[in-house]
Amino acid sequence: TFFFSLWLLLLAIPASICWGLVTSSGSFLPLPVQKQYDAKIAELGKKLFHDARLSKDNQVACSNCHINQLNGVDSRPKAIGPDNMIANFNTPSLYNVTLLNKLFWEAKETDMNQAIYAHIQDPTIMAGKWTDITDAISNDITLSSDFKHGFKDGLTDKNVVTALVNYLASLDYTP
Secondary structure, eight states: OHHHHHHHHHHHHHHHHHTTSBOTTSOBOOOOSSOOOOHHHHHHHHHHHTOGGGSGGGOOOHHHHSBGGGTTBOOOSSOBOGGGOBOSSOOOOOTTGGGOSSBTTTTOBOOHHHHHHHHHHOTTTTOOOHHHHHHHHHTOHHHHHHHHHHOTTOSOHHHHHHHHHHHHHHOOOOO
């Protein structure tokens, strides 16, 4: 078991550096004491997180793969998007995701907003088109009103992403 523990530690250090949890010199980055988010906007983001209108043909909501009851994952080897498209990776948990400096399994993104834009438009994940998304939401009286009250410029793709980021910031896992 000693060698297994040592092996796990040796794997964890490069992964921690890749995910932005440790600096290249080996020191851990401090985590913020409290995550910053707007609770009202986070509540709007929660509605969007469970809304399949963010995807192609209203087939997939974020919550289809990021299942809170399963610690934010779906337990599949690879995520499945619209039309049963198989993604390149399995679904990572979103708990504390806004504390990470690098996103996606391959650490290809550092900006949460851009990560959400990429996910929504990725043909294997949600295959959403922004004009379709904003049109569908604008026809929803409740959501449209929420955007008018939450944002000066109302419903825009940028504000959809901002609401989702606020919701993700509200997801906290503390054992």
